[in-house]
Every structure is written in C-alpha cells, then in structure tokens.
Amino acid sequence: MKKVYVNEDWCLACHLCEYYCAAANSGATDMIKAFKSGKNPIPRIQVEEGSEVNFAVQCRHCDGKACVKGCIAGALSITPEGVVVCDENKCVGCGTCILSCPFGCIVIDEDNHRIAKCDLCTKNHDGEPACVQGCPNNAIVFEER
Template identity: 55%
Template sequence: MKKVFAIEEFCLACHLCEYNCAFSHSGMKDMVKAYKSGFQPARIQVEESGEINFALNCRHCSDPVCMKACITGSISRGEDGVIRVDTNKCVGCWTCVMTCPYGAVVRGRGDRKVALKCDLCTESGNTPACVEGCPNRALVFEERGDD
C-alpha cells in the first residue's frame, strides 16, 4: 500500500506538515479559523536532533501493536490496509499511545480525549495534506512494497 515516507536529506524542520495535518483534520475551510477554534494535535511529528530532522507518522504496520493493545477494539485495519481509530469507541486509555514503537499515536485535546493517528487523509480522498504541503518534497506518498 502507499504510505508517507520522509526524505531526511531534504527535511527543513519547518513543521508545516504538522500544521497542514491539523488543519486538514479540522474539517474547516480556513486555516486561521481552524487554529482559533483549537487545533487538535497533528498526527505527524517532526523529529529533530542537531542537523538531522524528519517527519514521522503512522507506519501502518503489517502487525500493528496498537491494534492488539486496544482495550475497546476501536483500532482496526481497513480493507485498504489503513489503520484507523474509531473515535466513537475510543475511551482514551492511551494504551495505544504507550505501545506504538514509533510514537505515532497522539492524544486528542479538549472534549475529544481520544487517540488520534494518521489515516493517510483517506476521508478527503486527496494526497495526504502533509505530503501536499511540504515545501521541499521531503515527504512522499508512494508504494514501496511490504514493510
């Protein structure tokens, strides 16, 4: 399946992917308005250490530990291979947050205390917002065979 991959060599650590992710999942049409109504945390994070930086999001593992660990069965794999959280079922126990080896599951804020993770922007049907908005093509959305 197609996934988001980071190209460390060209990541500027500008963090725009995070903002584009949060905006795209806000369901709002204007970024400023979305920010003012309270962004949920981005489902992609830029990891930085010295000169090395890259953006990391869910790897949609073939054997996802988050899914196994989920106490309510709210994490599932769709037919398209994408791992999603059913936020109606999620109770916010954060077991998935603790088990994910990549730190790719994040905690929702405010009245949505549920686990949030990358869904590859499948709801919008577009290229993932992080990839689309990356100013230096340091994120690519492509098929690279099984992991």
C-alpha cells in the first residue's frame, strides 16, 4: 500500500503541510474559508522541529495498531488496504489511542470532542494526500515501499 513517508533531509519546517492537511480535512472548499470562518481546523500532521533536523509526523498506518486494539468505542479500524481509520460517529474522545500510539501521531480535536488522525486523505482527495501535494521541497512523499 502507498503510504506517506517523510524525508527529514528536505524538511524545512515551513509547516505548510499542517495547513494543507487542516484545510483538506476541514470540509471547506478552500484554505481561506477553512481558516477564516471562525473555526480552528486541526491538522493531522505535525512538524517536529529540532535545531538541525525537522520532519513531519502523521499516522504511520503501522503494523502494531496499538490504537485499534486499545480503542474503547470500536471507532478505530483497519481498512482492507491497511489504512487505519476512525469512525467519527463512534469516537468518544477518550484519548486512549493518543496515549497508546508509539509515534504520537493522533491528536485531539477539542472542538468536536473526538480524535483527529490521518486517513491518507482517502475522503478528501482522489490523488495524493494534501500534505504531499503542498510540500514545497518533496520532503513528504506518497509511495509504495
């Protein structure tokens, strides 16, 4: 399965991926609407900044799936393709998955009292995930490995 990978050599910590991600998942048709309509869209990707090395982190869609096992509401599941997805109607925002994720990839969406996580833009785009499209330096790639 194609996944999102980061190449820390080229990450500039510009944080554009966060904004493209948040806008893509906000339901708004463009970025200005997403951020200017009074809501606070949550990015599902976050840039970790260091003094020399930066990289973006979002759900690895990993083999461990600690989040899925730990989910008390049965909201998290794995699609046949291997994408870890969250059913927002079931999620109760308990945060168990956030605590159990070894990568720190899941964030809480305070406004909606549930979690926000990367679903590889399967609901938003038909091509590449928004973070990959928005990265100015090919530091985030969507590929088979």
